[in-house]
Amino acid sequence: MLTNALSPAQSMPARGFRAEEFEPHGLDEHWSGAPVRRLEAKEHIFTEGDQRTHIYRVEKGAISLYKIMPDGRRQILGFAYPGDLIGLGACEEYKFNAQATKLTELKGLRWAAIQNSARHDPELALKLYEAISLELAAAHDLLLSTGQRSALERVAAFLLAMSRRGGGRDRVVVNLPMTRADIGDFLGLTIETVSRTFTKLRQLGIIGLAQSASVHVLDIGALQELAEGGRA
Amino acid sequence: MLTNALSPAQSMPARGFRAEEFEPHGLDEHWSGAPVRRLEAKEHIFTEGDQRTHIYRVEKGAISLYKIMPDGRRQILGFAYPGDLIGLGACEEYKFNAQATKLTELKGLRWAAIQNSARHDPELALKLYEAISLELAAAHDLLLSTGQRSALERVAAFLLAMSRRGGGRDRVVVNLPMTRADIGDFLGLTIETVSRTFTKLRQLGIIGLAQSASVHVLDIGALQELAEGGRA
DNA sequence: CGTCAGGTTGACGTCTATCAACTACGGTGG
DNA sequence: CCACCGTAGTTGATAGACGTCAACCTGACG
Numbered sequence: 245m246l247t248n249a250l251s252p253a254q255s256m257p258a259r260g261f262r263a264e265e266f267e268p269h270g271l272d273e274h275w276s277g278a279p280v281r282r283l284e285a286k287e288h289i290f291t292e293g294d295q296r297t298h299i300y301r302v303e304k305g306a307i308s309l310y311k312i313m314p315d316g317r318r319q320i321l322g323f324a325y326p327g328d329l330i331g332l333g334a335c336e337e338y339k340f341n342a343q344a345t346k347l348t349e350l351k352g353l354r355w356a357a358i359q360n361s362a363r364h365d366p367e368l369a370l371k372l373y374e375a376i377s378l379e380l381a382a383a384h385d386l387l388l389s390t391g392q393r394s395a396l397e398r399v400a401a402f403l404l405a406m407s408r409r410g411g412g413r414d415r416v417v418v419n420l421p422m423t424r425a426d427i428g429d430f431l432g433l434t435i436e437t438v439s440r441t442f443t444k445l446r447q448l449g450i451i452g453l454a455q456s457a458s459v460h461v462l463d464i465g466a467l468q469e470l471a472e473g474g475r476a
Numbered sequence: 477m478l479t480n481a482l483s484p485a486q487s488m489p490a491r492g493f494r495a496e497e498f499e500p501h502g503l504d505e506h507w508s509g510a511p512v513r514r515l516e517a518k519e520h521i522f523t524e525g526d527q528r529t530h531i532y533r534v535e536k537g538a539i540s541l542y543k544i545m546p547d548g549r550r551q552i553l554g555f556a557y558p559g560d561l562i563g564l565g566a567c568e569e570y571k572f573n574a575q576a577t578k579l580t581e582l583k584g585l586r587w588a589a590i591q592n593s594a595r596h597d598p599e600l601a602l603k604l605y606e607a608i609s610l611e612l613a614a615a616h617d618l619l620l621s622t623g624q625r626s627a628l629e630r631v632a633a634f635l636l637a638m639s640r641r642g643g644g645r646d647r648v649v650v651n652l653p654m655t656r657a658d659i660g661d662f663l664g665l666t667i668e669t670v671s672r673t674f675t676k677l678r679q680l681g682i683i684g685l686a687q688s689a690s691v692h693v694l695d696i697g698a699l700q701e702l703a704e705g706g707r708a
Numbered sequence: 709c710g711t712c713a714g715g716t717t718g719a720c721g722t723c724t725a726t727c728a729a730c731t732a733c734g735g736t737g738g
Numbered sequence: 739c740c741a742c743c744g745t746a747g748t749t750g751a752t753a754g755a756c757g758t759c760a761a762c763c764t765g766a767c768g
Binding site: 318319320334340370373383385432 | 543544546547549550551553556564565566567571572594595596597598599600601602604605606608610611612613615616617618619620622623625626661663664704705
Binding site: 626627666667668669672 | 723724725726727
C-alpha cells in the first residue's frame with residue numbers, strides 16, 4: 245500500500261505513488277485541463293533553489309530527483325514514474341533537482357492554485373499530506389539501504405522495488421529507464437560496482453540481462469533473501 | 477526555516493520541527509490537555525507494525541526513530557528533541573520504531589481525534605502536511621550523507637546539525653543525548669569509526685571533547701568546509 | 709565508418725568494518 | 739570502603755568491500 249523505494253518485503257512502488265490508487269481526488273479535475281510539457285533526456289524540470297511555482301505529474305518517461313554537492317557528488321533521492329507527483333514539499337523553494345532520465349511528458353499545476361483550493365478543502369489538504377507521507381516512507385527505506393546494506397543487497401532491493409513498479413507486481417521483465425550511473429547515485433555506489441553486481445546476480449542465475457536496460461528476474465525469492473541480508 | 481537532519485549549510489534542527497516556530501496552531505489546544513508520559517532510557521514508545529493510535533510530542537529528553545533488519549542491523553532515521561512531533565506518517569501502522577535514548581517525557585494525542593479535526597479544518601490538515609514535508613527534507617539530507625559523504629564529512633555534518641538544535645544557532649557547546657552507537661547507526665558508520673572520527677576532529681583542533689556527551693565546537697567554519705567536501 | 713555515450717571487466721588502492729584489548733565511569737553489594 | 743561488574747568509549751592491528759583508474763566493448767547516430 246505504501247510507496248517505498250527500497251522495501252522489497254513490502255509492496256510499494258519506488259517513489260511518489262500510483263495515480264490510480266492514491267491520487268488526491270481533488271486534483272483530478274485540475275489535471276485534466278493542464279497542458280502537457282515534453283522534456284528531452286537530461287532536461288531539467290527545475291533545480292534546487294528555484295521558486296516552487298508548480299507541482300507536476302509524470303505522464304510518460306521517468307524523472308530523477310537528486311541533490312548535488314559542490315564537488316559534483318550526486319545523490320538521487322528517487323525516480324518518478326508515470327502517475328507520480330513531483331514537487332510536493334511544503335516550502336518556498338524546491339529542495340532538490342528534477343531531471344528527465346529519458347524522453348518524458350508531464351503536466352504541471354500552479355502551486356498557488358492548489359494551495360488556495362486546499363485552504364478550503366480539507367479533503368485535498370489531507371491528500372497532499374498522505375501523498376507526501378508516502379514519499380517520506382520511501383526515503384526512509386532508501387536510507388536503510390544506503391546506510392546498512394551491502395552493494396549486493398542494495399542492488400537486489402532496488403531490482404525488487406523496480407519489479408513492483410508499473411502495476412503488475414513482481415514482473416519477470418523489469419525495464420530500467422535510467423543509466424547505471426543513475427542507479428549508482430541512487431544507491432550510493434559507483435557505476436562499476438553496480439555493473440559488477442548485476443554481473444554477479446546474472447552469474448548466480450538470479451537475473452538475466454538481455455539488454456542492459458531490461459532485467460529478467462529469474463529467482464525473485466533469492467532476490468528477497470539477498471535484500472533482507474539472508475546471506476551476505 | 478526547514479528541519480533537515482544533515483544540512484549544515486542550512487539552518488535547521490535535525491528532525492521534526494521546533495514547536496515555537498512550526499507547530500500546527502490547531503494542535504496547541506489539544507496538547508495542553510494531554511497527559512505526560514515518562515519513559516526510561518531504551519524504553520519504546522512504539523515499534524514498527526504497531527497500530528498507529530497516537531501522535532506524540534517530546535517534552536524532555538530525546539527519542540531515536542529507527543528501522544531494523546532481521547539480522548539486527550539498525551538504521552536510525554532521526555532524533556526527536558523537545559518540541560518535535562513523532563508518528564506523523566499517514567498510514568495504518570507505524571513504519572519504524574521509536575525509543576528513548578535517555579529519560580524522556582512526552583505527550584500523546586489520539587490520532588483519530590486529530591484526523592477528525594483535520595477533516596473539518598483545512599488549516600490543521602495543511603499544518604500536518606507542512607510538518608511532514610519538513611521530515612521529508614530531513615530524510616533527504618541524511619540520504620545525501622549516508623550515500624555520498626565520507627566518515628569525516630558525515631560526522632562534521634552531524635555535529636553542525638546538532639549545534640543548530642535547541643534554539644541558539646551555532647552553539648559552541650553541543651550536547652549529544654545519544655550514544656556513539658546511536659550516532660553510528662544514524663550515519664551508517666560503526667561505533668569505532670565514529671569514535672576515531674571524533675578523535676581526528678579533536679586532533680585537528682576543530683572540536684573539544686570534555687566529556688564524550690558534550691562537544692565544544694572550536695572552528696565551525698572548518699566543520700562546514702568538511703561537511704561540504706571542501707577537503708577530503 | 710568514425711565518434712561518442714553507456715556499459716563491462718580487470719588491477720590496484722584505500723577507507724571503513726572487524727576483531728580485540730584496554731580504559732573510564734557508575735552502580736551494586738559485600 | 740573497596741571489589742566487582744556492566745556499559746560506554748577509545749585505540750590498535752588487520753582484512754575486506756568498494757572506489758579508483760584504465761582498457762576495452764557495444765550500439766546508436768551522423
